[in-house]
Amino acid sequence: MSGLASGEEKGENVTGYLDRIGAGLILSNAEPFSYDYVPDLIVGRDSQLSQLAAIFQQIDDHSVSCRVAITGNVGCGKTVLSHVFSRDLQRHLGSRRDFKIVHVNCRNHPSKSQVLQRIVTSLDSRHPERGFGSGEILQSIRKQLQSSREHLILILDEVDHLLRADKGDLLYQLLRIDEGRESRGTISLIIISQEQVLDQLEGAVLSRFGRSNHIRLEPYDASELEAIAKQRAKLACKEGTVPDGVLRTIGQRASETGDARVAIELLENSVKQAEKAGRAEVLSDDVRWQSREIGRTVEPNVIDDLNKHAQTILLALCRRLRKEDEVTTGDGEKLYHVICEEYEFEPRSHTTFWKHLKRLEALELIEARTDSRTDGRGRTQYLSMPAALPGSLEKRLENTLGKS
Numbered sequence: 001m002s003g004l005a006s007g008e009e010k011g012e013n014v015t016g017y018l019d020r021i022g023a024g025l026i027l028s029n030a031e032p033f034s035y036d037y038v039p040d041l042i043v044g045r046d047s048q049l050s051q052l053a054a055i056f057q058q059i060d061d062h063s064v065s066c067r068v069a070i071t072g073n074v075g076c077g078k079t080v081l082s083h084v085f086s087r088d089l090q091r092h093l094g095s096r097r098d099f100k101i102v103h104v105n106c107r108n109h110p111s112k113s114q115v116l117q118r119i120v121t122s123l124d125s126r127h128p129e130r131g132f133g134s135g136e137i138l139q140s141i142r143k144q145l146q147s148s149r150e151h152l153i154l155i156l157d158e159v160d161h162l163l164r165a166d167k168g169d170l171l172y173q174l175l176r177i178d179e180g181r182e183s184r185g186t187i188s189l190i191i192i193s194q195e196q197v198l199d200q201l202e203g204a205v206l207s208r209f210g211r212s213n214h215i216r217l218e219p220y221d222a223s224e225l226e227a228i229a230k231q232r233a234k235l236a237c238k239e240g241t242v243p244d245g246v247l248r249t250i251g252q253r254a255s256e257t258g259d260a261r262v263a264i265e266l267l268e269n270s271v272k273q274a275e276k277a278g279r280a281e282v283l284s285d286d287v288r289w290q291s292r293e294i295g296r297t298v299e300p301n302v303i304d305d306l307n308k309h310a311q312t313i314l315l316a317l318c319r320r321l322r323k324e325d326e327v328t329t330g331d332g333e334k335l336y337h338v339i340c341e342e343y344e345f346e347p348r349s350h351t352t353f354w355k356h357l358k359r360l361e362a363l364e365l366i367e368a369r370t371d372s373r374t375d376g377r378g379r380t381q382y383l384s385m386p387a388a389l390p391g392s393l394e395k396r397l398e399n400t401l402g403k404s
């Protein structure tokens with residue numbers, strides 16, 4: 001066995017030597033900002049964890065399998081709740097029952113055969129990728145679990161994607177896996193969805209599932225989001241660099257959606273913003289200036305569908321806004337001319353430039369703000385972009401423009 005695997009088994013932080021990556025004036029460890037990071041504790045979901053524990057109360061009995069559906073809006077912590085619960089359960093039960101936890105995101109694996117393939121390769125990494133029908137794979141899964149005497153906790157995340165493709169067929173088969181056989185308690189199921197999935201299940205599936213096994217998560221309020229941001233700040237940032245007032249601002253802003261991801265992203269961007277400005281402390285303004293579109297990723301095809309000049313203008317703004325918060329429209333236009341020269345085509349007129357800016361604003365790719373102070377030369381308009389955008393769009397725009 002390799003050193004890496006044995007280190008992991010002992011629970012050591014084997015990648016600790018990488019901690020300095022991404023470290024800066026404020027940031028000490030960027031990992032807690034990554035989207036699949038699972039914290040040791042989750043904030044404000046104690047009663048839901050208790051509910052889960054009640055549903056899984058008898059799971060240490062080898063003949064028992066449990067079922068639960070978790071629903072709620074995006075960012076209300078469904079995925080992280082399932083990770084934390086299954087991890088804690090495994091730790092708590094230790095040797096009393098052997099578990100295998102398999103998490104499948106059905107958005108990425110929406111068909112029955114893809115889900116089955118994910119399960120079987122998680123149990124046996126040497127299982128061939130192709131050449132087996134669903135029935136055969138299901139058999140292999142059962143045999144694997146029987147011989148290893150492991151109980152499978154299967155988490156089907158974003159299960160609505162699977163239901164759309166497969167109508168609950170696979171769920172039905174998984175729920176029946178022990179029927180009419182000697183084995184019992186082979187698989188426990190946690191299904192997760194934004195929608196009220198239980199309504200979509202057919203009678204035969206629903207009766208095996210149990211209508212009462214349903215946990216509905218409400219969107220977070222401002223104080224919960226503040227607490228979530230506080231937890232991440234403590235994990236990722238140096239002490240004293242993110243004041244309470246900033247966390248409160250984050251909580252308030254994120255409560256417009258109730259999405260914890262927005263709170264974490266606002267925090268991450270604020271840290272970047274403060275560091276870029278050479279500060280060792282985050283300010284509430286670092287939160288406020290961020291676009292309300294945060295948490296909503298831009299679909300890349302929005303950019304691909306723009307015409308060459310709009311793309312060039314956007315690229316000009318991206319390059320400048322990586323270094324600065326705002327750029328005046330006048331400077332924006334000059335930079336646009338420079339890039340036209342770089343890609344060797346004639347810039348369009350001032351009026352057309354303006355039209356493109358309006359279009360980019362309507363697509364929420366940029367934001368415009370007019371300075372109310374007049375300085376004799378008329379009012380100045382400033383352009384900015386949502387915090388994460390300039391860096392992520394620049395390469396894509398360069399590639400597209402390079403090809404045209």
Ligand SMILES: Nc1ncnc2c1ncn2[C@@H]1O[C@H](COP(=O)(O)OP(=O)(O)O)[C@@H](O)[C@H]1O
Pocket residue numbers: 034035036037038039041042043044045072073074075076077078079080081228231260261264
């Ligand atoms: N109660 C919580 N405590 C700590 N972090 C949380 C909590 N709820 C959500 N998060 C974090 O917020 C982000 C979004 O949560 P996630 O579980 O992915 O939401 P959902 O699956 O409901 O869309 C993740 O990074 C997650 O770790």
Ligand SMILES: [Mg+2]
Pocket residue numbers: 078079080157
């Ligand atoms: Mg999720």
